[in-house]
Amino acid sequence: MRISFLGPPGSGKGTQAERLSKEFGIPHIATGDILRDTIRKDTSLGKKVKAYLGMGRLVPDDIITELILEKIDKAEDFLIDGFPRTLAQAERLEKTAPIGILLFFQVSEATIVSRLAQRRICPSCGRVYNLTSDPPIIAGVCDRCGRSLIVREDDRETTVKRRLEVYRGETLPLIEYYERKGTLRYLDAEGDPDTVYEKIKRIVCGDDNSEV
Ligand code: AMP
Numbered sequence: 001m002r003i004s005f006l007g008p009p010g011s012g013k014g015t016q017a018e019r020l021s022k023e024f025g026i027p028h029i030a031t032g033d034i035l036r037d038t039i040r041k042d043t044s045l046g047k048k049v050k051a052y053l054g055m056g057r058l059v060p061d062d063i064i065t066e067l068i069l070e071k072i073d074k075a076e077d078f079l080i081d082g083f084p085r086t087l088a089q090a091e092r093l094e095k096t097a098p099i100g101i102l103l104f105f106q107v108s109e110a111t112i113v114s115r116l117a118q119r120r121i122c123p124s125c126g127r128v129y130n131l132t133s134d135p136p137i138i139a140g141v142c143d144r145c146g147r148s149l150i151v152r153e154d155d156r157e158t159t160v161k162r163r164l165e166v167y168r169g170e171t172l173p174l175i176e177y178y179e180r181k182g183t184l185r186y187l188d189a190e191g192d193p194d195t196v197y198e199k200i201k202r203i204v205c206g207d208d209n210s211e212v
């Protein structure tokens with residue numbers, strides 16, 4: 001099973017991918033997390049990547065593709081969120097490991113803005129929280145490792161605007177690409193995480209054709 005989650009920032013790709021990967025034992029490749037790990041290493045590559053994320057821009061195709069394909073080559077089955085995000089990435093992925101399902105997370109802009117404003121992240125283990133739907137047990141502190149939670153730098157208002165522009169310009173054209181391949185599935189990603197998760201399971205397990 002090779003699945004990719006595609007959608008705007010804040011559509012819930014990472015949260016849902018983590019859950020699905022745990023339940024079905026599919027290796028999860030989280031593109032944003034891989035990039036944030038690269039930044040933490042503070043190498044020259046890390047500094048370059050940091051600059052792109054800080055501006056709300058996409059990391060160049062050659063850099064991201066190399067980082068991701070290195071992981072994919074080793075995995076027969078995978079669930080990837082946040083890749084591909086451009087046509088060049090999609091074409092490269094198709095050559096290496098064609099995906100079976102491209103799940104497109106559809107949410108309104110109002111939902112995106114509100115979810116990103118509510119998102120907090122642990123700078124140490126990367127656990128993601130939502131202050132309303134999935135808050136930490138102790139306010140401001142990571143349940144897993146006790147570190148203080150932070151707002152992701154690229155979740156600030158001006159950067160979010162830029163990320164949405166980039167999403168519309170560079171990532172949305174992928175819909176047509178995967179539609180032509182017959183692997184696109186639409187997901188209504190509004191609503192609470194449990195409801196969305198049940199819909200994902202129905203689509204992935206082939207029990208729901210209503211949104212295809
Ligand atoms: P995410 O955590 O998936 O929202 O990704 C955070 C940031 O990482 C994005 O705003 C981009 O700057 C970068 N990024 C993630 N995935 C990709 C990708 N496939 N191609 C280029 N840049 C990416």
